[in-house]
Amino acid sequence: MPSYKKKPTRSEKLRMMEKVQAKRIDDYRVHKHLKADPYNILKLLNHVLIDAKHNYNIDTRELCFLLFIYDLEMFSLEYILPTFGYTGRQDNFVDITLYPLIQGGYVRKYSPAQDTDLPIIMARNNKQTTRYCITVSGRKLVKRYLDKLHGRESILVDEKTHFRMFLLGEE
Numbered sequence: 001m002p003s004y005k006k007k008p009t010r011s012e013k014l015r016m017m018e019k020v021q022a023k024r025i026d027d028y029r030v031h032k033h034l035k036a037d038p039y040n041i042l043k044l045l046n047h048v049l050i051d052a053k054h055n056y057n058i059d060t061r062e063l064c065f066l067l068f069i070y071d072l073e074m075f076s077l078e079y080i081l082p083t084f085g086y087t088g089r090q091d092n093f094v095d096i097t098l099y100p101l102i103q104g105g106y107v108r109k110y111s112p113a114q115d116t117d118l119p120i121i122m123a124r125n126n127k128q129t130t131r132y133c134i135t136v137s138g139r140k141l142v143k144r145y146l147d148k149l150h151g152r153e154s155i156l157v158d159e160k161t162h163f164r165m166f167l168l169g170e171e
Contacts, residue, residue, distance in 0.1 A: 047155045048148050055156065056141065058104070061097050063145065066106060066134065070142045074110040074133040098132070106138030 008016070052058045058066075068084055069075060077090055077098075086093050101107040110131035134142075147153040 041149050044149055044151065044155065048145055051148065051155050052145060056104075058141075059097075059100070062101055065097050066101065066138055066142050067145070069107075069134050070139065072134070074131045076129045076131050078129060101138070102132075106135055106141060107132050108135050109133075 049060045049063060052063045053060070065084065069080070072080075077094070081090060081093060098107065102109075110133040144153065148155050
């Protein structure tokens, strides 16, 4: 019996090279992802909040509220205040957080004419309650800041601190 290996044919060599290249590309993608994003979300959160304040004039509380209501189609104050964890007075919340977002065009009143199947009367006291929803521009803003948190978009931090941080997304 001969002890030599049979030489692979050209097509077998090409198939082996494809497998090796695919493995190298996968390893490079994993390595590049870890190398390009050494930060985690919590380390970038402060920079993102400063970026929102200086570029869009959105307070920390307002941005956190937008992040919280991002997945809701509509909400009422009676529902959102306990779930958001706000324990103060309702009119303070409206003046400090909700009203600036309405003025900025990120939140608007939900019109019952938009959806006739949903009841607009509260069961407790048979009063009509005001419902709100996040607008398209509000959703785009939240998406932008979620991308900044994950390092896919650059974060432009306040120039007064003489600190600019650019995180380059995957190119």
